[in-house]
Amino acid sequence: MTIPSFVIGIAGGTGAGKTTVARLITENVGESVTRIPIDNYYNDLSHLELSERESVNYDHPSAFEWELLHDQLATLLQGQPIEMPKYDFEVHNRKDETETVEPTDVIIIEGILALHDEEINEMFDLRLYVETDADVRILRRIQRDVIERGRDLEGVIDQYLSTVKPMHEQFIEPTKKQADLIIPEGANSVAVNLLEEKVQAEVEGDTTRDWERPTPE
Ligand SMILES: Nc1ncnc2c1ncn2[C@@H]1O[C@H](COP(=O)(O)OP(=O)(O)O)[C@@H](O)[C@H]1O
Numbered sequence: 001m002t003i004p005s006f007v008i009g010i011a012g013g014t015g016a017g018k019t020t021v022a023r024l025i026t027e028n029v030g031e032s033v034t035r036i037p038i039d040n041y042y043n044d045l046s047h048l049e050l051s052e053r054e055s056v057n058y059d060h061p062s063a064f065e066w067e068l069l070h071d072q073l074a075t076l077l078q079g080q081p082i083e084m085p086k087y088d089f090e091v092h093n094r095k096d097e098t099e100t101v102e103p104t105d106v107i108i109i110e111g112i113l114a115l116h117d118e119e120i121n122e123m124f125d126l127r128l129y130v131e132t133d134a135d136v137r138i139l140r141r142i143q144r145d146v147i148e149r150g151r152d153l154e155g156v157i158d159q160y161l162s163t164v165k166p167m168h169e170q171f172i173e174p175t176k177k178q179a180d181l182i183i184p185e186g187a188n189s190v191a192v193n194l195l196e197e198k199v200q201a202e203v204e205g206d207t208t209r210d211w212e213r214p215t216p217e
């Protein structure tokens, strides 16, 4: 049984580079790291029609099932596996299947609102906020949503102006205050190299994790 020794939360706006940072800093540690996208914890919307799901505000905190994320993270920290939900962006809903996730030395929780929930924040040993200019993020998002998530340009722009941008300003950007480190320009190589070393040390080290973060003197 592995009791995770280090938990990292990575927040930041859409297209900021959260997934890229998470991937790069864990590239060389193989299966000792688990990456959990909080997108998988969007509410199950099976009771809604596709046309109704298309107009949900996916950038508001109420779009996520926080309790499930909290409970599953706690389970991993106790050394037990979880059945992680999976998400399908094309149909805006949870998939029927889940994925078994075993606890590993290092766990990364990554998503726009990864630093939003107070109790979950307390479970992190390191909190990162990836900061990238809004114009760069929207360009990346257009490209990604059209190519990978089955959207059209008009839809991406409408969604950005109606919910993504205002929710970013109201809920996501303020979580920067919870961060221990702010990473400018997404996957900048200096930050990535330092964090990669930290992750490597946690994987190789014989550390056990304190549940409570130490209170500053
Ligand atoms: N530093 C960077 N330079 C150039 N492209 C990047 C950089 N970081 C991320 N990207 C690209 O931007 C897109 C969004 O990045 P991603 O990591 O998925 O963002 P997020 O998870 O924050 O939404 C991806 O296509 C990714 O390859």
Ligand SMILES: O=c1ccn([C@@H]2O[C@H](COP(=O)(O)O)[C@@H](O)[C@H]2O)c(=O)[nH]1
Residues within 6 Å of the ligand: 013, 014, 015, 039, 042, 058, 059, 088, 089, 091, 092, 093, 111, 112, 164
């Ligand atoms: O059904 C959905 C669920 C989410 N979204 C959008 O996804 C982004 C979050 O993903 P990133 O990888 O961090 O960009 C969020 O801004 C939601 O607007 C969606 O469009 N549909």
